Amino acid sequence: MKTIQFIAILLFATTFVQAQDINENQVPSVVLNTFKTEFPKASDVEWEMKGDQFQVEFEIGYFSDYEAWFKATGEMLYYEEEISKRKLPEAVKNTIQQKYDAYRIDDVKKINKKGEISYAIELEKGREEINIIINENGQIK
Known part of the structure; x- marks a missing residue:
């Protein structure tokens, strides 16, 4: 069990180190188009580049926090909603x-x-x- 926890922490730390905040104008248009089509009411949008994937954190409404992951091709891998x-x-x-x-x-x-x-x-x-x-x-x- 401790090995699994160590690996999870290591993966999280590696991802964190590789994460880079980016401006929306640095996000490929195909990724932006997919994002805006899937989440037209998104606000408070923040983009990050993690490895070769794009992660976006955003809100819909007042208390709905989301996170979505995209390939550079525009394909959405998944999204999470708190x-x-x-x-x-x-x-x-x-x-x-x-x-x-x-x-x-x-x-x-x-x-x-x-x-x-x-x-x-x-x-x-x-x-x-x-x-x-x-x-x-x-x-x-």
């Missing part, structure tokens, strides 16, 4: 209750990868924190 735990499907809530009853839900992101929905969930128990990914049917990935 959501309330109240919006989790019952199957996901049931899995968490059955397998992680002692934990409380701290953070939830709904992930849409080409129409396949899953949820990245941060769970806490005291000082312990774990991250899990569950599909919309309640299966842990």
Whole structure:
């Protein structure tokens, strides 16, 4: 388990080091066009280049934070939306209750990868924190 946590931290740190904030005029037009088509109401848009991919953080409405990832070709790889735990499907809530009853839900992101929905969930128990990914049917990935 410690090896997995170390690898996750290492990957996060490597991604963070390689991330570079960029201006919208540095984003390929095909990426911008896809983004604006998919998210026409996006505001507070911030772009980053991570490796050969473009990451954009933005808001829709007042309290809806999103993050989307694109290839340089304009293909959207996936997007995430921060959501309330109240919006989790019952199957996901049931899995968490059955397998992680002692934990409380701290953070939830709904992930849409080409129409396949899953949820990245941060769970806490005291000082312990774990991250899990569950599909919309309640299966842990």
